[in-house]
């Protein structure tokens with residue numbers, strides 16, 4: 167077993183709360199710097215206690231029941247010892263009467279039954295405790311993950327978040343369901359058995375403790391190596407998943423640019439790093455068992471020798487020495503279990519640290535500052551934005567939206583319209599500048615974005631709509647659908663609003679998916695609606711219908727509409743034209759059309775295409 171320098175390095179880095187990958191082994195050092203954070207050991211323990219706090223009554227009761235169950239179980243060995251003494255005594259006298267054995271045998275049965283029942287009760291309580299803690303952890307994690315700004319997830323890569331949602335959550339769940347209760351029980355058994363050994367005779371305890379230095383050293387050796395190794399494994403698996411997602415998700419582009427070999431190599435490199443780390447894990451576990459067995463043999467020899475000496479001195483009976491040997495033997499199982507379960511516990515702790523790293527992220531979704539502005543409903547001041555290290559895509563943008571005003575944002579592709587829309591909706595944090603808008607109130611959100619990426623969630627149509635307003639009545643759902651002119655087709659579905667839609671079920675075309683998104687907007691009833699290309703998906707006739715739907719959905723609210731079809735701009739109260747990340751013109755459609763500026767050129771080009779079409 168080699169003590170590789172990178173393990174030490176990771177351990178040091180992790181103490182500082184920021185595990186870094188080793189360039190060689192994790193194979194993605196560059197992107198590791200962007201990964202979501204991992205909590206320190208101390209913070210992880212504190213978070214675990216916080217999660218447990220609301221159930222502390224149940225925690226104490228479960229601990230008491232398990233202590234009682236283990237304590238009762240430890241009566242077995244002295245009873246067996248008593249039987250040995252009775253038999254030995256009988257043998258000395260020349261006859262063994264079975265009658266005298268009845269009481270200890272009956273007591274053995276009673277002990278077994280009581281121990282079984284109380285252990286089952288205790289484990290049941292622990293399971294309830296675990297489920298409640300897990301539910302709390304999942305809630306916090308999902309809530310935080312959903313609130314993460316899009317750019318934060320983009321920087322980390324969605325693979326990192328996916329690995330945490332799937333791998334880490336299930337690792338922690340498994341540990342809470344099985345490893346941790348078992349670990350607690352094993353620890354209890356070890357402690358109480360050692361006490362029982364001391365009660366028999368303190369020298370038995372001393373003999374048994376001969377095994378402890380070897381076991382303690384083994385455990386420390388293992389933990390010191392396993393913690394950073396598991397942290398590295400998590401990171402390497404996250405990187406591998408991220409690479410697979412990128413390669414498979416972008417398969418067409420990869421093929422189109424003849425990048426298959428390059429991507430295969432990248433997948434191979436990351437998979438190789440993950441496999442190497444798994445192999446190191448297996449070697450570590452083998453070394454761990456080898457060292458453990460040495461400890462056991464030292465302890466067993468010690469207890470047998472102590473028994474021999476004490477029986478010879480007549481200090482204890484053969485039965486007591488038997489009970490001591492049985493106690494020590496009884497320690498094998500729990501000690502092995504505890505040390506093996508340390509493996510799961512370490513792995514779960516590493517998983518928990520990654521989950522707590524996310525739940526502890528500062529709330530960065532503050533996007534728009536909320537407050538009341540004197541002269542305008544929404545103020546955008548000095549917004550600049552750059553994606554990562556790339557050059558800025560927005561430069562010092564100012565924009566005001568008055569209450570009830572519909573502003574259309576137009577410009578050539580890449581001008582920065584979607585970026586500005588996302589910033590205004592609070593989905594993207596700007597690199598610089600400030601957005602001020604009224605806070606949502608009385609259940610009405612401040613701003614809601616209907617983006618280009620429309621998703622029909624799997625479930626019934628009604629459930630899909632209720633995402634925006636969970637307590638909406640069927641009547642409200644119908645009214646919202648009717649507003650966006652979708653009620654007719656929705657009611658014509660095989661099961662009406664109860665039709666299961668989404669992937670693998672009744673599929674809805676892009677226009678219908680957009681109408682659903684607009685109906686959700688109506689149900690959410692925000693003060694400010696931000697529409698990004700809500701009509702770009704459809705052909706001409708469909709686009710006209712969608713334009714009507716969005717006009718109806720926006721009725722009575724302040725709106726920013728990213729308009730690729732300039733007919734949307736023509737019906738807006740005001741048009742704002744963007745070029746290369748700057749606002750270059752702003753005014754009503756008619757005025758700008760006649761001004762001979764950028765909008766007039768866009769309009770002419772747009773009308774020309776439509777006429778020729």
Ligand SMILES: Nc1ncnc2c1ncn2[C@@H]1O[C@H](COP(=O)(O)OP(=O)(O)OP(=O)(O)O)[C@@H](O)[C@H]1O
Pocket residue numbers: 320553559577578579580581582583584585586
């Ligand atoms: N998530 C992102 N990461 C990196 N660059 C991005 C991202 N989103 C947009 N960009 C870049 O920012 C610039 C502005 O994009 P944006 O989508 O805001 O413009 P747009 O005017 O809405 O364009 P379009 O009309 O084509 O949607 C473009 O150069 C685009 O490539």
